[in-house]
Amino acid sequence: MALHDRVALIGLGLIASSMAHAMRGAGLCREIVGHARSAETRATALEIGLCDRVCETAAEAVEGADLIVLAVPVGAMGAIAAEIAPHLKPGATVTDVGSVKQAVITAVAPHIPEGVHFIPGHPLAGTEHSGPRSGFATLFRNRWWLLTPPEGADPAAVARLRALCEGMGANVEEMDAAHHDLVLAVTSHTPHLIAYTMVGVADHLRRVTQSEIIRYSAAGFRDFTRIAASDPTMWRDVFLTNKEATLDILGRFTEELFALQRAIRLGDGDHLFEYFTRTRAIRRGIIEAGQDTAAPDFGRAAEATNGTGKG
Amino acid sequence: MALHDRVALIGLGLIASSMAHAMRGAGLCREIVGHARSAETRATALEIGLCDRVCETAAEAVEGADLIVLAVPVGAMGAIAAEIAPHLKPGATVTDVGSVKQAVITAVAPHIPEGVHFIPGHPLAGTEHSGPRSGFATLFRNRWWLLTPPEGADPAAVARLRALCEGMGANVEEMDAAHHDLVLAVTSHTPHLIAYTMVGVADHLRRVTQSEIIRYSAAGFRDFTRIAASDPTMWRDVFLTNKEATLDILGRFTEELFALQRAIRLGDGDHLFEYFTRTRAIRRGIIEAGQDTAAPDFGRAAEATNGTGKG
Known part of the structure; x- marks a missing residue:
């Protein structure tokens, strides 16, 4: 049931590292590519084998990816979106895991090129720990994953993202960003x-x-x-x-x-x-x-x- | 190790019922006498065999008791103290389990007769449940039980009460009421x-x-x-x-x-x-x-x- 061929995780903290474990555990994709701004985090990710590949830049990480997950602090989303935009594959889906949705949409949506789907999301899951070592495969099990697809979002892309979240054990609900x-x-x-x-x-x-x-x-x-x-x-x-x-x-x-x-x-x-x-x-x-x-x-x-x- | 011969529990909620289970389980007294204001609570206590005897009045319950535990809401302590005062056995110890100590001392101490020890206490233990059926023997295990003995309190009476709390599994600390x-x-x-x-x-x-x-x-x-x-x-x-x-x-x-x-x-x-x-x-x-x-x-x-x- 490989729903996305290549998934790019931008940011490798608690949520992204848990996604890596959960996606791999359930066979939800073929390849996981990761990027983190800090060299130390990238080194840790390599050391523990969190991703199949770790890239030095976000632009490089998203090349050819079918699903791009923005898992950085909400305040960093806009800059990352601007950086990766020219490198996004047509037909790819961009999502995020930020705790706030309107601000992320305002910051990210203007950068998303025609032909790329942007479906904001928010998994209601976490612990008080952070960093690439804090993730674990069961973090999302029986937790809510809220999606706030914009009006006119591609139903197939939404369904694919929903299936990924459900494949990691989450219950998915869609609602308006506000x-x-x-x-x-x-x-x-x-x-x-x-x-x-x-x-x-x-x-x-x-x-x-x-x-x-x-x-x-x-x-x-x-x-x-x-x-x-x-x-x-x-x-x-x-x-x-x-x-x-x-x-x-x-x-x-x-x-x-x-x-x-x-x-x-x-x-x-x-x-x-x-x-x-x-x-x-x-x-x-x-x-x-x-x-x-x-x-x-x-x-x-x-x-x-x-x-x-x-x- | 029966430290007190007869213990009277005044009020039969979560704390008192847990004390009954814990004292009985550890053999900390010979007899447990109980009283609750509500007839329904008294009937429940009888039905589940919480105490050896259940009395209709607090005065009756404290007759001949070596330790009297006031386990009623803080606002009811004064009236109960006034009611039981004439019936307290010389040499007996009165304690309470109220969450506030200065107000309890102000309300209760004036009623305590010469020759009876008053050693206020507060177990930092609880659940969100209440009533005579909510108690369980392990409630106090590894929890703090704070005692606020007044200046000049009888060391032997304090030691006996401390041993009772420790016998129920609690860690005891003494401090000033304020x-x-x-x-x-x-x-x-x-x-x-x-x-x-x-x-x-x-x-x-x-x-x-x-x-x-x-x-x-x-x-x-x-x-x-x-x-x-x-x-x-x-x-x-x-x-x-x-x-x-x-x-x-x-x-x-x-x-x-x-x-x-x-x-x-x-x-x-x-x-x-x-x-x-x-x-x-x-x-x-x-x-x-x-x-x-x-x-x-x-x-x-x-x-x-x-x-x-x-x-």
Whole structure:
């Protein structure tokens, strides 16, 4: 079932290296060509045999490729697209794995030549690790891979990309790019910013020692450090490029937070109780949807293949 | 190694029922007597054989007990203390498992008669479940149990209580009540409030459907629903009674959040990158301290006995 003959991975971090393992494991292509900007990353990729070939330039890597995957930080997509554009094979498909879709489309689409398909994508999968050694074949298994094909996209190219994602174990959903960015602002981008902030607050505190924070982290804080440990470059670009949706959700968040803060200050127990009761229902919905487990201790002992850390 | 002859559990929720299982499993006392305000909870406790005896009143339950554990919401501690005070056996020890310590001491200490020891405590253990059926013997294993004995507390009584906690598998640490409340405001109370808030924001949103939020929750939001699903009564009381420390940390949190929000609005990528890099170090500290695992996917497949949900 070799759906694409040659796949070029531009950027060799967690997502691309996991794709390499997953595509090879499932026999989804004949050849994997890779490129990374850093010589060290290229050397590592060669050393661990991540790709069949590693190229020094992105232009060289995309030559003759049927599928090109842009797996670089969102802020680097435009420059890469400009660089590879003259070297793209007619009929090839370009996709990306960025956590933001509108900004990527704005940056990349103008460079894509006539006759080449551009189908933006976003796998909702990740860990707090990064780099070419962090990838593993099962990263996408049972995770969502969102595609945001533009109007008039070639159905055959979309179907081929969808089959590749499904071949790596993902569940594929198509949606509008603007809606994607809003949904992710709620489910991922704003939660990450908040987690980063809370971890930063703890770091500043003088009266509570760092060792105490670390020691007693399991009381709730640990879940924040978990989602605040992901790749800084990636997250910087997410917030810079999904600015409007993130600021919108952040505004709602601070409004709500101030209302709760006021309830605490005024001792309004009914407000707090009613609020905390309502949030339980969402949790139940997530368990019923099979996105998590109802086992005690949050099922940490039993849970197998879900994670966070990817925008 | 029966350290206490008769233990009275006042309140039969997650913590008390887990204590019953753990004490019985390790043979830490001869008899467990229980009381809960709700007739339904008492009936359940009888039905599942949680205690040797279940009493209709707290006063009755504490008669002749060597150790009395107040395992009710923080806001109910004062009234319970007043009710049981005349029935406490001379030489007995009263402890509690509340998530806030100063407010419990203010509410309970004045009622404790001369000759009875009062040693406040707080096990940092929990799940998002509550009620008499939610308890299990291993809840406290490798978790912290903080004791805040007042100045001049009887060393023998403290040692006996410490041995009981250790017998249930917990690591015991003693600290000042005010410091406890500040540490917990950072590591638990504020993170919980923030998680509740973020889940509440998602609930309000009209343009993103609830099913989308649930479906794509693994991208970060799921960790928030996890910590926002705990017992509403308990959390209401935590915020009402640890008001000052929580508002202090919340103030710092919103300051930091506004600084990050401003950086996003102004497109200040350096600020964001520097901030996100710093928070990674705390995560590493937690892994090195053995409070979590560095395994990919946050070790969800491998991790065994840690959890959150208790203040």
